[in-house]
Amino acid sequence: xxxxxxxxxxxxxxxxxxxxxxxxxxxxxxxxxxxxxxxxxxxxxxxxxxxxxxxxxxxxxxxxxxxxxxxxxxxxxxxxxxxxxxxxxxxxxxxxxxxxxxxxxxxxxxxxxxxxxxxxxxxxxxxxxxxxxxxxxxxxxxxxxxxxxxxxxxxxxxxxxxxxxxxxxxxxxxxxxxxxxxxxxxxxxxxxxxxxxxxxxxxxxxxxxxxxxxxxxxxxxxxxxxxxxxxxxxxxxxxxxxxxxxxxxxxxxxxxxxxxxxxxxxxxxxxxxxxxxxxxxxxxxxxxxxxxxxxxxxxxxxxxxxxxxxxxxxxxxxxxxxxxxxxxxxxxxxxxxxxxxxxxxxxxxxxxxxxxxxxxx
Amino acid sequence: xxxxxxxxxxxxxxxxxxxxxxxxxxxxxxxxxxxxxxxxxxxxxxxxxxxxxxxxxxxxxxxxxxxxxxxxxxxxxxxxxxxxxxxxxxxxxxxxxxxxxxxxxxxxxxxxxxxxxxxxxxxxxxxxxxxxxxxxxxxxxxxxxxxxxxxxxxxxxxxxxxxxxxxxxxxxxxxxxxxxxxxxxxxxxxxxxxxxxxxxxxxxxxxxxxxxxxxxxxxxxxxxxxxxxxxxxxxxxxxxxxxxxxxxxxxxxxxxxxxxxxxxxxxxxxxxxxxxxxxxxxxxxxxxxxxxxxxxxxxxxxxxxxxxxxxxxxxxxxxxxxxxxxxxxxxxxxxxxxxxxxxxxxxxxxxxx
Numbered sequence: 087x088x089x090x091x092x093x094x095x096x097x098x099x100x101x102x103x104x105x106x107x108x109x110x111x112x113x114x115x116x117x118x119x120x121x122x123x124x125x126x127x128x129x130x131x132x133x134x135x136x137x138x139x140x141x142x143x144x145x146x147x148x149x150x151x152x153x154x155x156x157x158x159x160x161x162x163x164x165x166x167x168x169x170x171x172x173x174x175x176x177x178x179x180x181x182x183x184x185x186x187x188x189x190x191x192x193x194x195x196x197x198x199x200x201x202x203x204x205x206x207x208x209x210x211x212x213x214x215x216x217x218x219x220x221x222x223x224x225x226x227x228x229x230x231x232x233x234x235x236x237x238x239x240x241x242x243x244x245x246x247x248x249x250x251x252x253x254x255x256x257x258x259x260x261x262x263x264x265x266x267x268x269x270x271x272x273x274x275x276x277x278x279x280x281x282x283x284x285x286x287x288x289x290x291x292x293x294x295x296x297x298x299x300x301x302x303x304x305x306x307x308x309x310x311x312x313x314x315x316x317x318x319x320x321x322x323x324x325x326x327x328x329x330x331x332x333x334x335x336x337x338x339x340x341x342x343x344x345x346x347x348x349x350x351x352x353x354x355x356x357x358x359x360x361x362x363x364x365x366x367x368x369x370x371x372x373x374x375x376x377x378x379x380x381x382x383x384x385x386x387x388x389x390x391x392x393x394x395x396x397x398x399x400x401x402x403x404x405x406x407x408x409x410x411x412x413x414x415x416x417x418x419x420x421x422x423x424x425x426x427x428x429x430x431x432x433x434x435x436x437x438x439x440x441x442x443x444x445x446x447x
Numbered sequence: 448x449x450x451x452x453x454x455x456x457x458x459x460x461x462x463x464x465x466x467x468x469x470x471x472x473x474x475x476x477x478x479x480x481x482x483x484x485x486x487x488x489x490x491x492x493x494x495x496x497x498x499x500x501x502x503x504x505x506x507x508x509x510x511x512x513x514x515x516x517x518x519x520x521x522x523x524x525x526x527x528x529x530x531x532x533x534x535x536x537x538x539x540x541x542x543x544x545x546x547x548x549x550x551x552x553x554x555x556x557x558x559x560x561x562x563x564x565x566x567x568x569x570x571x572x573x574x575x576x577x578x579x580x581x582x583x584x585x586x587x588x589x590x591x592x593x594x595x596x597x598x599x600x601x602x603x604x605x606x607x608x609x610x611x612x613x614x615x616x617x618x619x620x621x622x623x624x625x626x627x628x629x630x631x632x633x634x635x636x637x638x639x640x641x642x643x644x645x646x647x648x649x650x651x652x653x654x655x656x657x658x659x660x661x662x663x664x665x666x667x668x669x670x671x672x673x674x675x676x677x678x679x680x681x682x683x684x685x686x687x688x689x690x691x692x693x694x695x696x697x698x699x700x701x702x703x704x705x706x707x708x709x710x711x712x713x714x715x716x717x718x719x720x721x722x723x724x725x726x727x728x729x730x731x732x733x734x735x736x737x738x739x740x741x742x743x744x745x746x747x748x749x750x751x752x753x754x755x756x757x758x759x760x761x762x763x764x765x766x767x768x769x770x771x772x773x774x775x776x777x778x779x780x781x782x783x784x785x786x787x788x789x790x791x792x793x794x795x796x797x798x799x800x
Contacts, residue, residue, distance in 0.1 A: 169513045208545035217544035224512055225544040232536055235501050239509015239517075243469075254509075270502035277497070425542045426581055428549035428604040430663075435583065435603060437664030437712035442580075445747070446664065446715040 105386050107328035117383060120161070120327045122396050124153035124376050127182035129400035130191050131358075133408060134198045134213055138362040142412065143198040146362040148214045149179035151355030152289055154375040155324035158331040159287070160186025162338055163255065165221050169247055173222045173240040175233035175256040178214040179289065180226075183257075187221055192407035201414045202421070209417045231262040234271035234286075241275065241282035245345050253283040253341040260308050260351075261294025268311075272347075276315045281346040285337045286317070288349075289324060291356040295364065312349040319349030325375035449627050449634055452616040454590035455486045455555070455609075456638060457624060458597035459518060461656045463492050466601045470510055472496050473503055473520030479646055483522055484557060484616050488640040489651030500530040504554065508537050511552040516601065521556040523564075524572035524610065531575065537606045538581030549604040555597075558586070559682045559733050560782050561614020566770035568613075569778070571734035573681075573710045576608050577743065583663050584710040586610040588684035590620030592708055595661030603663060610710070612681035626656035666714035668721070672701030674796045675727035678718060678744065680707040683731045683783055690789035700796050710740060715747065722748055726757035729795045733782040736764040757800035763791045 104111040112120075131148045138146035149156060160183035164172045176183065181194055193205060197216075200209035206217045207225075217225035224236065237256035244252045262268065275284045288308045292299050305311060309319040318340065322333035333350055340348040355372040359365060380393050426442030427435075437446045449457065462468035470492050473482075477495040481488030496503050500521055507519040521527045527534070540550050560569040576584045583605055587593035593611070600607035619631065628634050637652040669684070670691050679687040684706050691702040703721050707713055722728050728748055730741040741762040748760055765771075765782040772778070783791075 173513065205545070207543055210545070211543055215543075217547055219544070219547040225540050225548065227536055227543075229532055229536060232505065232533055235505025235533065236509040236512070237505075238502075239506040239511075239515075240513040241509070242506070243510055243513035243515050266499075267501055267505065270499055270505060273497050273499065274502045274506060425544075425546035427583075428541055428546070428551075430603045430605065433660055433662055434599045435664055435712070436662035437709075437714070438583075446712045 102386055105328065105382065107326050107382070110328050110332045112328050112331055114386065117328070118388070120157050121379055121383060121393070123157045123186050124182060124327070124379065125396045126191060126400045126403065127153045127157070127185050128376055129397065129404050130185070130194055131181060133404045134195065135358060135362065135366045137198050137408070138366065143200065143213065145212055146198070146366055147178045147212060147360070149181050151291065151357035151372060151375065152179050152324065153182040154327040154379065155289060155330045155352045155354055156180055156182035157186045158327050159183055159255070159334045162331070162334050163187060164252065167220045167222060169240070169244045170250050170252045171222050172252055173224065173244070173254040175224050175237045175240070175254065176216060176226050177233065177258045178212065178226055178228065179259070180216070180257060181214055184216055189218070191404055192411055195404070195407045195411040196414065199411045200416065201411055202417045203411070203414045208421060208425070231258055231265035231267040234258060235267040237271055237284050238274035238282050241284045245282050251342040253285055253338060255285045255287060257287040257289060259294070260288050260290040260292070260299050260303070261297070263288055263308050263311070264302070272312060272315045272317065275347040276317060283341040283345045284347045285341050286312070286347055286349045288351045289354045290351055291354050293356060293360070295360045307351055309349050309351040317347045317349045319351065321351045321353065324352030324354040325373055325378060327375070327379060448619045448621065448631055449590045449624050450617050450619050451587065451590045451593045451611070452484050452486050453634065453638065454594040454620065454624055455597055455611065456488060456490070457627070457656050458594045459487060459490055460653050461598060461658065462518065462601040463490060465658065466598065467516045468492060468518055468601055469515035470494065470517045472506070472517070474498050474522045476520050481640055482520065484613070485639065486555070486611070487520070489638060500526050501533055504530045504533045504537065507552045507554065508533070508540070508550060511550045512548060516551055518553040518555060518601065521554060523568050524556040524558040525567045525570040527556055527572060534579050534582070538579045541605065542581060550606050551604045552606050553600045553609060554606070555609040555611060557613035557616065558610040559612050559614060560771050560778055561612070561682050563773065563775070563778065564613070564771070565773035569771040571732070571765065573610055573732070574734045574738060574740040576610070577711050577740045581606065583607045583712065584610065585663055585708060586612065586681045586710055587708060588612060588615060588681055588706055589618070591622045591624055592661055592667070592706070594624045595659045596663070596708065598658060599660045599663050602660065607663070610681065614682040615685070624656070625659045626654050628654050661708065664709045664712040664714055666708055666717040667706040668703060668717065669706050670702060670704040672703040673725055674700035675702045675729060675792065676718070676721040676725045677702050677704045677729045677731060677792060678707055679704070679731040680710070681732065683733055683788065686783070686785045686788050687731050687792070689785060690792050693789060694793055694796065698793065698796065702792055702796065713744070718744065718748070719751060722752045723755050726755055726800070727795050728756070728760035729791055730762045731783055731788055731791070733765045735767045736762065737767045739764045758795060758798040761791065761795065763787060
């Protein structure tokens with residue numbers, strides 16, 4: 087097959103409408119959308135790893151290996167600002183989710199390049215540490231697990247809104263669940279009679295930096311820790327976007343409809359180690375969700391040329407973004423203090439009615 | 448007159464009714480207790496949290512992100528240490544996101560010694576808190592300031608920590624709060640929850656309170672004088688005033704006593720003008736003396752007023768020991784008491800220039 091399967095040419099009529107994974111399926115067109123997002127995220131991350139190694143950035147951390155789950159989740163988020171929309175308490179492996187929400191590639195590149203145009207943090211934070219208020223993306227911290235302590239708070243405000251289906255989604259890795267904040271999330275999401283709509287997600291890549299999870303955790307599945315709190319949940323193969331899609335759909339539907347929590351544990355890969363601090367070398371022992379998905383799509387009759395084109399397009403897009411970002415201005419010395427304080431009023435704060443201006447004078 | 452803790456309660460009530468406070472919560476903050484110091488009795492939005500300080504601060508942040516105005520209580524500041532990284536994160540959220548998310552949240556917590564609290568109910572927190580950029584930190588020493596600072600804390604769109612001197616919580620103010628009934632017994636009857644069975648059906652009858660804002664970053668000169676400048680706040684402030692009054696009688700020298708009220712931002716103008724006038728400075732607080740917030744003020748005074756100083760400036764603070772022991776011998780000899788403050792003040796006043 088030589089034509090683009092998305093064009094609807096006669097040549098694609100032979101393609102199946104649905105792509106199956108076990109009993110679950112998604113329309114082909116949707117699979118191709120997912121595939122394109124996964125590829126864009128991967129190419130972007132690989133380019134940023136290169137940036138970190140070539141002096142165009144200082145540190146890289148990200149989500150190669152988690153694209154399938156992240157795209158499946160991102161495409162089902164109700165995006166917007168305020169408690170009627172979904173809140174996202176992310177961690178630093180969610181670039182594919184952000185692309186699925188509609189974030190342009192260049193936003194991530196700018197954060198990697200630490201430019202003043204970095205809308206997430208003004209060149210302040212590590213790459214992958216997103217913040218986007220118009221989409222309810224809470225600032226990502228490197229401090230592991232704190233987002234789980236905050237998530238019940240946004241969910242509480244959502245629960246109070248009548249006729250709202252907005253939910254809070256919190257994500258982190260399995261290693262962080264050893265922190266007390268993870269227990270806090272379970273406890274505060276299930277206060278008797280005051281349960282809140284949080285989709286608690288743990289992406290399990292099996293490692294905390296260098297420490298195998300199995301060497302420091304005894305629970306069979308992290309999701310089992312929801313059982314004593316009455317939080318329903320499931321474990322999903324997070325490298326399979328079709329299964330991930332449906333697991334996410336079940337989880338989100340539960341939260342939206344019942345206004346109570348749901349727990350999703352997604353087993354995922356970590357293709358370039360923890361971060362640039364561990365070399366960011368490709369780990370060939372780990373399953374690649376893109377290669378796996380492409381094998382399925384090829385089996386279903388999708389043209390190799392189409393898949394290759396997606397990679398090529400992504401490379402072009404990412405290269406253009408890098409070229410543009412590198413020509414953009416850097417933060418200035420006077421930006422150091424900027425945005426320390428939100429503007430107050432002189433009768434409320436006599437020293438800093440606006441922003442911080444250095445030590446009191 | 449209202450006590451300091453009643454003033455806090457009245458401010459929170461005003462905040463609920465007029466300033467958009469959505470949640471007042473923490474351990475034992477809701478009914479039936481209304482706070483271990485009664486600061487939250489009868490409040491419409493008060494609720495009991497699990498015994499989890501990290502959860503409390505995380506919840507407050509989440510509420511604030513989503514448009515609420517939370518006032519969270521850490522029951523004793525001694526229990527705030529396990530959440531110091533979350534406090535740090537709360538302080539950096541506006542900066543981290545380049546101005547996207549203001550975080551209008553108030554945390555209040557009793558601080559300092561004076562209730563025979565021994566090792567784990569006597570700690571001070573202002574020096575730790577002063578190392579949390581992005582926060583504003585206030586510490587009232589009387590009821591009216593507690594009312595006015597709490598309203599400013601609620602109104603400010605940034606995280607504000609309100610440190611309540613626990614030794615002074617039951618102390619009545621000398622000035623009436625705007626809206627407070629003239630008769631303190633009437634106030635008590637209206638807003639203090641009864642003990643025993645009657646509490647289950649009790650409802651407060653709130654007086655019609657009026658707004659009153661003490662600006663954050665504004666000190667109060669409690670005694671004017673030119674013999675020396677004394678800067679204090681919290682529990683040691685009334686002691687400094689008493690010492691100054693006694694010395695004024697005994698020596699005839701009047702010390703200028705400044706109630707700092709705000710730890711950060713602090714009122715540098717007030718400090719600077721007073722030190723320029725007196726050339727003599729004593730700072731008094733009860734936090735442990737190594738890396739004490741008062742040392743920062745000393746640094747600024749030395750850098751800006753080195754040539755204005757007539758005698759060496761000094762800091763009277765708590766001893767650098769691991770805790771305050773229960774036997775009063777410990778407390779009386781660990782954190783500044785009236786006699787220590789008076790002694791230090793007279794030395795600063797009398798030292799030959």
